[in-house]
Amino acid sequence: MKLTKYAHACVVVEDERGAVLVDPGAFTPNAAELVASVRAVLVTHEHFDHVDVGVLDDALGRRDDLHVYGPGTVVDRWVEGHSDRVHRVRPGDRFTAGGLPVAAFGGQHAAIHADVPRVDNVGYLVGGTVFHPGDAYLVPDERVSTLLVPTSGPWTKLGDAVDYVRAVDPDRIVQIHEVMLSDLGQASVSRFLSPEQLSKVALTVLPAGASIDV
Incomplete structure (x- = not known):
């Protein structure tokens, strides 16, 4: 499979x-272009840095081949008029999206503060290989080869990220959710998440638009 990293939490996973x-x-500044290039979009949760509602609303209105998957808090707005192409996802669901098998895991967004309500958050294991957790340190009860690791945000903590990587025990870890880190901050996280420090595997840091085989 090929994994292409775009700005912040946005990725494309593909194979034959x-x-x-x-x-x-x-x-993700090129979100509209990316949506136009695929037939299936997975959304982990409702926060604006993970779903551009305007882009998806426009695409669903113009295309009859686009399918959107996500928690009800995200997709219910589009059910009327697009019920055959908008899919509510719950933890435990398994389905095929864009030709690839997907398994959903979750519950809730990681806690930011006691005064900030937690929202539904679904993580996706795509192709049995790549796991995108959204905004939570979700540990799926399946083998994960490539784990996407959030490294910045109001809910993240380096120690928790280390424990998360150890719990999942993947073959490869790739940085996502990095927009709040400077280059120096990303280098610091990479040092901690390295075999010389606290992780068995090194953190792969990809610039927007870069791809790797997974």
Whole structure:
């Protein structure tokens, strides 16, 4: 499979069977272009940095081949008029999106503060290989080869990220959710998440638009 990293939490996963786009949010400047390039979009949760509602609303209105998957808090707005192409996802669901098998895990967004309500958050294991957790340190009860690791945000903590990587025990870890880190901050996280420090595998840091085989 090929994994292409775009700005912040947005990635494309693809192979000869097809492709899915995950979390095209407002921090992804080419979100509309990316949505136009696929037939399936997965959304982990409702926060604007993970879903650009305007982009998806426009695409659903113009295309009859686009399918959007996500928690009800995200997709219910589009059910009327697009019920055959908008899919509510719950933890435990298994389905095929854009030609690729997907398994959903979750519950809730990680806690930011006691005064900030927690929202539904679904993580996706795509192709049995790549796991995107959204905004939570979700540990799926399946083997994960490539784990996408959020490294910045109001809910993240380096120690928790280390424990998360250890719990999942993947073959490869790739940085996502990095927009709040400077280059120096990203280098610091990479040092901690390295075999010389606290992780068995090194953190792969990809610039927007870069791809790796997974």
